[in-house]
Amino acid sequence: xxxxxxxxxxxxxxxxxxxxxxxxxxxxxxxxxxxxxxxxxxxxxxxxxxxxxxxxxxxxxxxxxxxxxxxxxxxxxxxxxxxxxxxxxxxxxxxxxxxxxxxxxxxxxxxxxxxxxxxxxxxxxxxxxxxxxxxxxxxxxxxxxxxxxxxxxxxxxxxxxxxxxxxxxxxxxxxxxxxxxxxxxxxxxxxxxxxxxxxxxxxxxxxxxxxxxxxxxxxxxxxxxxxxxxxxxxxxxxxxxxxxxxxxxxxxxxxxxxxxxxxxxxxxxxxxxxxxxxxxxxxxxxxxxxxxxxxxxxxxxxxxxxxxxxxxxxxxxxxxxxxxxxxxxxxxxxxxxxxxxxxxxxxxxxxxxxxxxxxxxxxxxxxxxxxxxxxx
Numbered sequence: 282x283x284x285x286x287x288x289x290x291x292x293x294x295x296x297x298x299x300x301x302x303x304x305x306x307x308x309x310x311x312x313x314x315x316x317x318x319x320x321x322x323x324x325x326x327x328x329x330x331x332x333x334x335x336x337x338x339x340x341x342x343x344x345x346x347x348x349x350x351x352x353x354x355x356x357x358x359x360x361x362x363x364x365x366x367x368x369x370x371x372x373x374x375x376x377x378x379x380x381x382x383x384x385x386x387x388x389x390x391x392x393x394x395x396x397x398x399x400x401x402x403x404x405x406x407x408x409x410x411x412x413x414x415x416x417x418x419x420x421x422x423x424x425x426x427x428x429x430x431x432x433x434x435x436x437x438x439x440x441x442x443x444x445x446x447x448x449x450x451x452x453x454x455x456x457x458x459x460x461x462x463x464x465x466x467x468x469x470x471x472x473x474x475x476x477x478x479x480x481x482x483x484x485x486x487x488x489x490x491x492x493x494x495x496x497x498x499x500x501x502x503x504x505x506x507x508x509x510x511x512x513x514x515x516x517x518x519x520x521x522x523x524x525x526x527x528x529x530x531x532x533x534x535x536x537x538x539x540x541x542x543x544x545x546x547x548x549x550x551x552x553x554x555x556x557x558x559x560x561x562x563x564x565x566x567x568x569x570x571x572x573x574x575x576x577x578x579x580x581x582x583x584x585x586x587x588x589x590x591x592x593x594x595x596x597x598x599x600x601x602x603x604x605x606x607x608x609x610x611x612x613x614x615x616x617x618x619x620x621x622x623x624x625x626x627x628x629x630x631x632x633x634x635x636x637x638x639x640x641x642x643x644x645x646x647x648x649x650x651x652x653x654x655x656x657x
Contacts, residue, residue: 282314282315282365282366282648282651282652282655283314283315283317283362283363283364283365283366284309284314284315284316284317284364284365284366284367284368285316285317285318285355285358285362285364285366285367285368286302286305286306286309286316286317286318286319286367286368287318287319287351287354287355287367287368287369287370288302288318288319288351288369288370289319289321289347289351289370290302290303290318290319290320290321291320291321291322297479297570297571300456300459301453301454301456301570302318302370303456304454304455304456304458304459304640305368305454305640305643305644306318307456307458307640308454308639308640308641308643308644308645309368309644309648310331311641312641312644312645312648314648315330315331316330316331317329317330317358317362318330319351319354321340321347321350324339324340324342325337325338325339325340326338326340326350326351326353326354328354328357328358337353337354337357338350338353344410344412344413345412348372348373349377351372352377352378352381355367355369355381355385356381356384359381359384359385359388359390360384364385364388364390365390365391365651365655366390366391366392366393366651366655367385367390367391367392367393368393368394368395368647369392369393369394369395370394370395370397371394371395371396371397373413373416373417373419373420374419374420374423374424374426374427375416375419375420375423376423376426378423379423379426379427379429379430382427382430382431383429383430385430386430391432391433391651391654391655392430392431392432392433393431393432393433393434393435393449393647393651394427394431394433394434394435395434395435395436395451396434396435396436396438396443397437398437398562398564398567399436399437399438399440399443400438400563400564402417402421403561403562403563403564404483404562405417405420424444425444425445427444427445427446428444428445428446431446432446432447432651432654433446433447433448433449433647433650433651434446434447434448434449435448435449435450435451435647436448436449436450436451437450437451437452437453437567437568438450438566438567439566439587439589449646449647449650450589450646451568451643451646451647452568452573452589452590452637452638452643453568453569453570453572453573453638453643454573454638454639454640454641454642454643454644455570455573455574455576455577455634455638455639455640456640457577457635457639460574460577460578461544461578462577462578462579462627462631463544463547463548463578463579463580463627464579464627465551465579465580465581465626465627466551467551467617467620467621470503470504471503471504471505471506472503472504472505472506472551472552472613472614472617473505473506473508473549473550473551473552474489474505474506474507474508474550474551474552474553474554474583474613475508475510475546475547475550475552475553475554475580476489476507476508476509476510476553476554476571477510477511477543477571477574478509478510478511478513478556478571479511479512479513480509480511480512480513480514480515480516480519481513481514481515482514482515482558482561483556483558483559483561483562484515484556484557484558485556485557485558485559485560485561485585485605486507486509486515486519486554486557486558487515487518487519487522488557488558488605488606488607488608489507489554489557489607489608490507490519490522490523490526490528490532491522491526491607491608492607492608492609492610493505493507493526493528493531493532493608493610494526494528494607495607495610496610496611497526497528497531499611501611501614503614504531505531505610505613505614506531506532506533507531507532507533507554508533508535508546508549508550509532509533509534509535510535510536510537510538510543510546511536511537511538512536512537516534519532519534520534547578547580550580551580551581551617551621552580552581552582552583552613552616552617553571553572553575553578553580553581553582553583554582554583555569555571555572555575555582555583555584555585555586556569556571556572556584556585556586557583557585557601557608559585559586559603560585560603560604560605564586565586565587565603566586566587567586567587568588568589569584569586572584572588573634573638576597576630576631576633576634576638577631577634577635577638578631579626579627579628579630579631580627580630581597581598581599581616581617581620581626581630582597582598582599583598583599583600583601583608583613583616584598584599584600584601585600585601585602585603586603590633590637596619596620596623596626597620597623597626597629597630597633599612599613599616
């Protein structure tokens with residue numbers, strides 16, 4: 282198929298979202314499809330595929346400018362490219378966006394829109410920008426129009442329909458080209474946990490700090506350390522909490538790390554912490570990318586949400602409640618002792634991730650659903 286992948290990509294931004302988008306694009310290509318996609322650079326929107334890049338037009342460098350540029354870019358692609366499908370990373374629904382979708386529909390192009398987090402209304406309440414809050418109001422008023430012009434949503438939830446549109450249920454994937462398998466050493470005298478995040482409220486790592494505070498009071502034989510990597514709005518709160526409990530010896534803030542620096546922190550850690558605060562958004566079934574990355578690297582992990590391919594009896598991970606309770610660090614130490622005695626546990630985890638979390642496997646679910654429509 283000829284596929285347009287529409288998303289905001291800034292090549293200089295090197296974020297987890299960008300890694301995910303590039304992983305999806307490469308998966309479509311490995312599955313044999315011809316993919317076009319947009320990037321924004323030097324105030325321009327650029328249309329790419331494997332053979333060439335085309336600068337389209339200038340872009341105002343603000344959220345409205347980027348939104349309008351994507352809509353204009355999609356309309357340009359609709360009128361000039363021999364497309365079979367357009368895959369859109371969800372943006373706020375507006376009458377303008379619905380009109381763009383109708384243009385694709387009228388040309389017989391299958392439309393698929395990915396909703397990274399659903400339901401998202403509770404999440405939108407926490408958006409800092411007045412523009413985003415206003416856009417969420419427009420979204421609520423407009424999205425009933427999706428069922429007239431959109432073929433599918435992809436979602437990481439278990440929903441079968443969203444806004445009257447059928448869903449393709451995905452699991453978050455991993456780009457194995459960009460992740461290094463890290464054989465883990467399990468020492469007998471300490472435990473190191475790692476959490477890599479943009480430090481938002483939904484990450485919930487205050488639960489880990491509060492759990493450590495309770496654990497340290499018991500004068501444990503096995504010390505436990507927490508490594509928080511990244512930066513964001515919750516960092517000041519977590520640092521203040523660390524100081525309140527006098528935990529600077531055990532809680533380490535590394536800031537934003539990339540490359541060898543990040544790998545060196547992973548090298549000394551044995552347990553990954555997934556998202557622990559989705560209860561704040563009223564969400565139980567989510568598909569955190571970090572969980573899949575821990576698995577791909579061979580790191581046992583702790584998680585707090587429903588998972589499609591794992592359950593509470595899975596040996597290489599530990600489920601904790603999806604609520605505000607502090608983590609029971611003594612239980613995590615028991616989990617640590619159990620996984621360290623499993624032969625080849627890291628290789629088992631990595632193999633599991635290859636089977637279930639490759640983007641190739643996930644994007645094939647999309648093309649398998651869409652292909653019958655494009656051939657009809």
